[in-house]
Amino acid sequence: MNQRGGLRRFRAPAPAPEPAPPEVERCELCGTLVDPGHGHVVDLEHRSIMCACRACYLLFTRPEAGRYRAVPDRYLHDPARQLTTAEWEGLGIPVGAVFFLRGADGLAAFYPSPAGATECLLNLETWTELAANHPLLGMVEPEVEAILIRAEQAGVECYLVPIDACYQLVGLVRLHWTGFDGGPEAREAIAGFFAELRSRVRPLEPEG
Ligand SMILES: [Zn+2]
Ligand SMILES: [Zn+2]
Known part of the structure; x- marks a missing residue:
């Protein structure tokens, strides 16, 4: 799934009488299905954001990880x-x-x-x-x-x-x-x- 598709779930939800069917999203690094609360990694080479499963996300939580970097979840x-x-x-x-x-x-x-x-x-x-x-x-x-x-x-x-x-x-x-x-x-x-x-x-x- 491309970046915009992956981030589609963030769009402001219109008040709907029924919840929309959940969108199927995949880890853009390994292809595993991910749930809506999944994390993201930044691809420093292409300056883009990719959806990541937990295992892939954790691979890139260290700052020396190179091309990919996990996006922290602190606000x-x-x-x-x-x-x-x-x-x-x-x-x-x-x-x-x-x-x-x-x-x-x-x-x-x-x-x-x-x-x-x-x-x-x-x-x-x-x-x-x-x-x-x-x-x-x-x-x-x-x-x-x-x-x-x-x-x-x-x-x-x-x-x-x-x-x-x-x-x-x-x-x-x-x-x-x-x-x-x-x-x-x-x-x-x-x-x-x-x-x-x-x-x-x-x-x-x-x-x-
Ligand atoms: Zn993955
Ligand atoms: Zn995503």
């Missing part, structure tokens, strides 16, 4: 040191939702758009200053985790998430976006994504 936030609106505005990012990844080429910022994940300019100096005050930003494991920030009038949300969650958000935006501003369907899908995210995140343990 963290830091309620004691939240980003302020002023700090967010200091980054100068013109969109309301963005994720930050550390890869072989260093840190990069992307936002979900109807065309997919789109890179945006990042002021590294500002980011470094921000990371000094917000340890969560520095905890991201390269290639497999991201910092996801959403800025709204109500405030700024900042999470450390597995990279597949960002792919999920990108997929939702591509699927539902209409017109200039996304339209109500996209807004609803994005709101649903963040509601689910909020229910999964755990607070960062205080140091010591």
Whole structure:
């Protein structure tokens, strides 16, 4: 199953009177059937995400594993040191939702758009200053985790998430976006994504 097919289950579920029949998914490394809670590995060579059975997933949990790397399943936030609106505005990012990844080429910022994940300019100096005050930003494991920030009038949300969650958000935006501003369907899908995210995140343990 290709990457988009494998991630289809992440799309915002439409309220249906009957549950949809479960989709058959396979490990993209060995072909074994996997259940809906299966893990993912990143293929660093092709910059893609693959569905993995437990055995294959565990093979790639060590950082020295080479081409493939298991995506961790932690979702963290830091309620004691939240980003302020002023700090967010200091980054100068013109969109309301963005994720930050550390890869072989260093840190990069992307936002979900109807065309997919789109890179945006990042002021590294500002980011470094921000990371000094917000340890969560520095905890991201390269290639497999991201910092996801959403800025709204109500405030700024900042999470450390597995990279597949960002792919999920990108997929939702591509699927539902209409017109200039996304339209109500996209807004609803994005709101649903963040509601689910909020229910999964755990607070960062205080140091010591
Ligand atoms: Zn497998
Ligand atoms: Zn999958």
